[in-house]
Structure formats: structure tokens, C-alpha cells
Amino acid sequence: MEIWLIRNGEKSGPYPDYEIRSRIEHEELESDAKVWHDGLTEWTEIGKLDLFRDEFGKKSEAPQPPPLPKAVVERGASAVVEAKPKRYLARRFWARWLDLTTYAAVWWLAMYLAGRDIGAAIQNPWMLLPMYLPWFALESWAIHRFGRTFGKWLMGLRVENDDGSMLSLKAAVWRSVRVMVTGIGFGWGLLSLLCQGMSWFTTKRIGKPIWDYLGKHKVTAEPASPFKIGAMVMLFIGAAQLQMAVRGPHEEKIMIEAFPQYKEFFQRGNGWYFPVKNSPKPAIFES
Template sequence: MEIWLIQNGKKRGPYPDYDIRSRIAHRELDPETIAWHEGLAEWTEIGKMDLFRKEFPEKESVATPPELPRKYLERAESAETVSPSATELPKPRKYLIRRFWARWLDLTFYTTIWWLLMYLAGKDIGLALLNPWLQLSLYIPWFALEAWMLQRNATTLGKWLMGLRVINEDGSKLHLKNSVWRSVRVMVTGIGFGWGLLSLLCQAMSWFTTRRIGKPIWDYLGAHKVVASELNALKIIVMVFLFFVCAQLQLAVKGPHLQKMMLEKNPEYKEFFEQANLRYFPINKK
């Protein structure tokens, strides 16, 4: 069933009923929110609708505690919270594209540094490319680093360039434990360890899950949210530049080995590379 809402004096919608339930569960809608759906004679408070009445817990009368002593109030005032300078977008699905590019800039930047260090350390790049266990564990150090950055700064390089920050529902920063669990969920269910078709499948599933429940599964389970500020043109230019530089550096390190492996499996491409002058290593002519 499709639901219409009145928010900030404007009519919004329609929204599917499961979307409304998700937003109620995350306290994005209160019982006094005015809504309407087909079959109702007039606009009604959403908490009074038969469709959603059970979604709101019944209010119970509880004793009012005494006022806190001043020393406890001072502690609460000095507690570190994330500044509300960024504006939270009303529907997370609207900035899925921004989150996608932020994620893959982080991963691309990290893997570029990783391969450069392998090269500078004199490691066999060709052997590393063929090692499945090394490929499986490639992103583990990054997600450990990401967990630390989110706990400390609520953002990463890619998220910062895209104007995104990850915080708790109450506006506070993530604790390290929660941040680690979030990164583990992203690594396993979000990108599938970066393994080819598995990665594509996990990203597609994450896309459809987010469109259905309003946020990725790792933020839904952890009660986190992503807040966004306006895009900055200069930051976008920097992001494109970093993607280009990282691609060139990885091509310089891995290109010769990838070409060699391809020619060993498909020697018929040797003439093509010679004619196109796309050689990363000398090809012996017969």
C-alpha cells in the first residue's frame, strides 16, 4: 500500500508501507505525523491508523526521576558528539551513488599503496597475482584501518571527498567495537572480499536491500546512519584525479605481469600487442 505524508508543511510520497514501518522503527516518524492512504476519508495521524498503530509502543506512566546533580550535567555537556553541521538527507537511497564512489576510492587508493609497497619490497608481483589466499586477505588491513578512522573521525578519504560521515542514530561517533563490526559486515556482505563475481553479487544485493529498508544492512544492524553535506566541486576534481593516478600506478606495477599471463594462455594475442605497441615487457620475436 502507498502512503502519503505531510512533513514540514509539504506533501511527500507516495512511500510503500514497508518503508514507513522502517522509518518508524528508526524513529524518523512520530505518531503525530499526518498521513493518508487510499480508503481514508481524510488526512490522519499515522499513530491512529490501523495499518501502523501497532508500530508505536504504548506509552506507560513512569515515575519522574529527580534532577541530576550539576557534576553529572557537566559531564554530559562535555561528552564528545559529532557536530550537526552536515544535513542528513531524508532518504539514504538518494546518495547511494556517492557512497559507492567513496567506497571504491578508498579501496583503490589502499590497493595502489599495497601494490607499490610489494613492488618496492622486491616481491614477486606475478606470484602474488596468482595467490588466491593473498587476494582473499588483501582488504583485511584496510577494513581494520577504516574502523579506526570511522571511530576517530567518522569519515575516510573517499567519504570526506564525497561529503559523507558515519555516525550513530543519536548523533554520536561510533565506538571502536561497533566500527569494527560495521567494517567486517561491509567486507563480507558489501564487497565479498573484493572477489570478482562475488563482489558484484554482494554489491547488487546491498543495492536492493538499501532500496527496500532505507539503509545498507551493516548500518541497519548497527543502528548507524550516514549524514551528508553538499558536494564540493574541487573535491570531486581531486577524486577523479586520484582515481586516474591510482589506475596508472597499478597498471605500471601489475601491467607487465598481467600481460605476460594473458599471452601465456592466449599466444594468439602476441601479434596484436606488437602491432598496437601495447607492450609492458620485451616480446621475443621468432
């Protein structure tokens, strides 16, 4: 039998009678809902029809189980909490910047040993734009081959697909490109800070950094090792000091030229720097 309904002031249907029963069972229709079928002379309340009258009493008559035990409810709640993926944001941040700082130290040292003009390089943003490209190429291979970089190894982190498999080389390259562009903004000062801030908010919102969300990757973690953390701190300090040894005198010269009122402040510094090559002697070394 086909049934017509009045829904939101409009005629709706026809519906088979079993669908009407299903709607009554799921409380989608009340007993005063107006219906019509072949044989009726006018719209009639569904609860007054012999065909459906008994359906409205079934739900209340059906036996209901008692409430769940408190222990079961608590276990279910704890399982939901445990199922929430961990993001390891602090460990990932320091692993990332240990890798980048160590690479940058090697890059600046190579520039120095090659006799390049360090001062000119510091002031030329277009020269610094491709600076991290070799690193991210190396990172792609390392993630594909080992699932981690040196920094991630020290932090006990591993990158893999959501199903636990290793990333293909193509997937690892795309991940590294997204990190370089949206994660650190090519390492350009304020742009880098802006990108990291946006990445943090995005991760809080969707549960993963955008590069892992788009690639369907995840980062797993082992218990942190105090020895590895100590090694990471020492390496980070050493890499930062190595960069300063190369860049320091040139950055001081740039600052003195921009802010001559602080010349005496810089001249009192006791920084440890490499001898300056192929560039005018910085003001700090003048007598």
C-alpha cells in the same frame, strides 16, 4: 454487567458493558449482532436492548470537522517525502572505491618494492584474500575517530549513529567487517560484483545497506564540492595507473599464455610499466 457475544458462529465472552460500548463506537459491532446477558431468555440483537440502543445513534449525531485545507494536506505530503532518509548511493560507491583503489595501489607498490613475485601473487587467490584486511582495520579507526575516511571526506560524507553520536571502536570494527564480507566480497572479482549487487537490492528494500541497518548507523552528507570531486577523479585515475604500472606486464603475460591468438594485440600496447623484478621477462618485452 457481563455480556456474551456470538462471534464467527461461536460463543465469546463475557465482556463488560463498557467494552461493548467501545466496540460499537469503533464500528466493530453491528446492531444485529446477537448478545446475551443475565436476565434474557434467549440471544437478542444488541440494537434491540435498551442498554445499547442509543449507542448506535451517537456516531452519526456527533459533529464532524470539515475537510482539511488543501495547503495543509500538501505540506503534510511534502513533509513525508522530506522525512524519507537519503541514501547517497552514488557518492558512497565512489567514496568506497576511491579508498579501496588507493589502498590497493599502495599495497601493490609495496609488494613491488619488496621484490615480491607479482605474477605469482596475481594468480594466487589465497594471497589476495587478506589483502584488504589492513585497510579495513584502518577504516575502523578512521570511522571511530573522524566519522569518515579520505574518500568519504572528498565526497562530503560522514558516518554516525542514528542518534547523531560517533561510532564506538567496536561498532566501527563490526561495520567494516560487514562491509568487507557482504559489501565487497573481500574484493574477489565476480564475488565482489555479486555482493555489491545484493547490497544494492538490500538497500533499496530496507532503506539502508545491511551494515548500517544492523548497526543502527546512518550516513549524512554535505553539499558536494566541485574541487573535491575533481580531486577524487584525478586520484582515482592516478591510483589505477599505479596499479597498472606494477601489475600490467604480469597480467599481459598471463593473458598471452591463456590466449596466444591475441599476442600481437598485446604487443602493440603502449602501457607504462615498472621494470619487472624477480620473475621471467614477460612475452611482451621479447623481441
